[in-house]
Amino acid sequence: MHVVVTGSSRGIGREMVARLRAAGHEVTGTARDHSTDTRLNVSDPGQQARLAAQMKDKPVDLLICNAGVFLDKGMAVEDYTAEVWATSLATNVTGVFLTVQALLPNLRLATEPKIAIISSQMASHALAPGGSYAYRASKAAALNIGRNLATDLKPEGIAVGIYHPGWVRTDMGGDQGDISVQDSAEGLLNEFDVLNVATTGCFHTWDGRVHAF
Numbered sequence: 001m002h003v004v005v006t007g008s009s010r011g012i013g014r015e016m017v018a019r020l021r022a023a024g025h026e027v028t029g030t031a032r033d034h035s036t037d038t039r040l041n042v043s044d045p046g047q048q049a050r051l052a053a054q055m056k057d058k059p060v061d062l063l064i065c066n067a068g069v070f071l072d073k074g075m076a077v078e079d080y081t082a083e084v085w086a087t088s089l090a091t092n093v094t095g096v097f098l099t100v101q102a103l104l105p106n107l108r109l110a111t112e113p114k115i116a117i118i119s120s121q122m123a124s125h126a127l128a129p130g131g132s133y134a135y136r137a138s139k140a141a142a143l144n145i146g147r148n149l150a151t152d153l154k155p156e157g158i159a160v161g162i163y164h165p166g167w168v169r170t171d172m173g174g175d176q177g178d179i180s181v182q183d184s185a186e187g188l189l190n191e192f193d194v195l196n197v198a199t200t201g202c203f204h205t206w207d208g209r210v211h212a213f
Helices: 011-022 045-055 082-107 133-156 181-194
Strands: 002-005 026-031 062-065 114-118 159-164 202-205
Touching (some): 011 026, 011 181, 062 082, 082 114, 114 181, 133 202, 159 181
Parallel strands (some): 159 202
């Protein structure tokens, strides 16, 4: 199986890459810097085009859209800037769509292609405790993209799942998180394994629970 993982230089992304390779799969990891196989700023159309050219006619069995930013953690309403909003939306929303768009020809070459979008429970409209406006809005948009891609790609046999990785102890999640990087990555990969066209459009937690939209 060939898997592409965006945002693989640290945290959950790096752990998923390590586990997939240990299981014998071919993995293309991407990051904004040169710390992984392929440099990719997911919001940059030029870099997305180069990734697509690099892939050529190579099938992609699983695309994991993991790259993301959380710039407004703990930010007060009056401290928000247009740049915070622009960068959050460019990475967490546009970046997801551009990555799927760039690699769709490769997904179509696979036998049972899958797309996994890492969103968050903070995308849920049922949960609105306030704060983190840019992050919440961007992850809600990523969830919406995933749901609509699931509808459009189902006739082609491409399954799309959207996932909450848990509150993970990472640089982004902080050291107060509920679960380890290892537990999150293991649970997510198990979820990706069982994703199929019958469950396409699902919004699940890392440990297999159905999440409220």
